[in-house]
Amino acid sequence: MLVLQNLSYIHPNKELLLSNINLTVNPNEKIALIGNNGIGKSTLLKIIAGTLKPSTGTFQIENKPYYIPQVFGQYNHLTIAEALGVNKKLHALHEILKGNVSEENYDLLDDNWTIEERCNEVLRDWHLNDLNLSQNMETLSGGQKTKVFLAGVAICQPELVLLDEPSNHLDMMGRQLLYDFIQKTKQTLIIVSHDRKLLNILNTVCELNKNGIRVYGGNYDFYVQQKQIEVNALTQDIHSKEKALRKAKEKERETIDRQQKLDIRAKKNVGKMGLPKIVANTLKNSAERSTAKISGVHTEKIGNIKQELQDLRSSFSETDQMKFEFDHSKLHKGKNLFTANNINFYYKQEEYLWNENINLQIVSGERIAIKGVNGSGKTTLIQLILGNIEPQVGSVYRSDSRAIYIDQEYSLINNSLKIYEQAQKFNRSLLQEHEIKVRLSRFLFTKDSWDKPCNSLSGGERMRLMLCCLNITNQSPDIIILDEPTNNLDIQNIGILTNAVNDYCGTLIVISHDETFLEQINIETIIAL
Incomplete structure (x- = not known):
């Protein structure tokens, strides 16, 4: 075919x-x-x-x-x-x-x-x-x-x-x-x-x-x-190579120490024997060349092992290398964050979005998925929760809490800024420049990329920069709202996002059609529109 x-x-x-x-x-x-x-x-x-x-x-x-x-x-x-x-x-x-x-x-x-x-x-x-x-x-x-x-x-x-x-x-x-x-x-x-x-x-x-x-x-x-089997084998290879590197360095030290002792003993013997100066210098130079040669052999061997170790480590995926340090929300678990009493909304006069008025309560620490077919009002409900719009019918209560809304385009990223400038915008805890750069490196933004414009980033890169920015802030948000977060991500970056979300202990609200993602982030409550 x-x-x-x-x-x-x-x-x-x-x-x-x-x-x-x-x-x-x-x-x-x-x-x-x-x-x-x-x-x-x-x-x-x-x-x-x-x-x-x-x-x-x-x-x-x-x-x-x-x-x-x-x-x-x-x-x-x-x-x-x-x-x-x-x-x-x-x-x-x-x-x-x-x-x-x-x-x-x-x-x-x-x-x-x-x-x-x-x-x-x-x-x-x-x-x-x-x-x-x-x-x-x-x-x-x-x-x-x-x-x-x-x-x-x-x-x-x-x-x-x-x-x-x-x-x-x-x-x-x-x-x-x-x-x-x-x-x-x-x-x-x-x-x-x-x-x-x-x-x-x-x-x-x-x-x-x-x-x-x-x-x-x-x-x-x-x-x-199969990939896990490969990773396990790779991990074993890395451990074996690290052990070989330690042994090679120990062998190098022992050999050089022994050779230096022999050289010192030889020099003393030459002095006692009363040999002509030219003969004594020849023996001395010969001993030094022998030491340098032994050192060179070991240096080459160690260099080869280091290169093999570096090649093995570079085979690990980004997901395995990345570490997260999410702060925890300071809200106590179970605090009432949002209550809706018989609410409804319309964009055209008297054409209500939902057939029945909505009643719901969101408390701190919940993990919620909002589900429904396209056009069922999922994004509208999010805007009501955030307070960006008000219901035309019913009433809402919103606590004094800090929420972050992350859409599928990661629009919190300012396209007019460079990567380092974007990270600095979230530096509410006044970290030093080198500390911000350490965090950028942890989220796989190397020195060569710090001046890269944000508008050139892929979906996965924007997601990683967004997570890095949240990491830099002084306080984790009380609520994170994710709107179709996996749409523009490959499998590897979905894994990174999943790990980050599972490290987060605040309130999580997610709109997603990705059933596997919802299962892996341990959704507890479903709001079906």
Whole structure:
């Protein structure tokens, strides 16, 4: 079906993005393509789709694949029919029905007399009942655009489907439709995703890294188990190498000490023997050269061990290296932070957001998930909790507490600032410059990146900088509110965020469709809208 051989891709800015890519995909395989942000997953999909050309190497593919990208803005000027590539067939069908029975129209239609009915039926299957094929893509939400292209799979019937983060814009119901499609389809799939529930219904995981692609024959849970075995082996190798380094240094000291004692004894003997000065100097120089040679041999051996140890340590993931020091909220557990009594809200006069008024209470130390389909008012409820808006019906109580709202774009990061300047903005405890830089380094921002502008950061980098800034503040917030925090993160950075959230002991409120993330951060209460 698909064979990639020694593929590489050099970005227009001359950066080598992909190297030594070898992969064979057989018919009916369902493959997860994972890897850190920026490693080239989307680029590889575009090469397979034919929208980018590799710099070197070859790939063989039997039929043109069907490609569902991560971003849909480039289709905004098209109608749904145009985006699905059926507009010409539909036009030919309508012309024939109006009596224009030209040969050109029959050729375009190619006996697809039910094309319009089939398109509408497939859109209904994806719960897009209220859309029509002449509607512009720019009028659709991100989730609706994703579903339109997913519906196109049934219309186009491709053998190979490429999907780039297909669950990103989907709510719970949309994700379930996607999972059902993946499980039932007989088509070959290559999916880039960080949705671990999705990854667990695929039968092969391919990890893209700087050295190429490594294939793991199992789902994501199997991959995690294998990676843990590798980490354990790596840890053992590091401990063994550290032990070897200590022994080598001890051996070097012992050997040099012994040689120096021999040199001193030899010098004394030479003085007693009354040898001519030129002979005595020759013996002295010979002893010094012997000591230097022994020292050089040991230095080289120690240097080799150090390099091997450094290579092993660099193999550890960022998640394993990162440490967190979250302060705890000073609020006592169980304190009433927010109470809503029969509240409701409307954006259009008398068109209330919720069918029933809402009553709820939030107390200190709770871990809450707010769930609901797109448009159910999750973000509106957050704004009511924060006090940015007031209900038109009912009343609310808010305690005097400090809340931090972190959306999926990490908008608390000021794009006009550089990384160090952004960290300094959160320096309420008046840390010294070197202390701020130590914290930046702990969150993987090295000296070379301190002057990097924040607007150039990836989703994962913005998340890490946000966590670092929270770490720098004098007091941890009483409430942290996360709005779809994992949408723009790869699996590695989701792990970093999960560890940080689990270190936090204050009140946590999360909007997320990522069920695995919600499980791992120990959500206790669910508010279903």
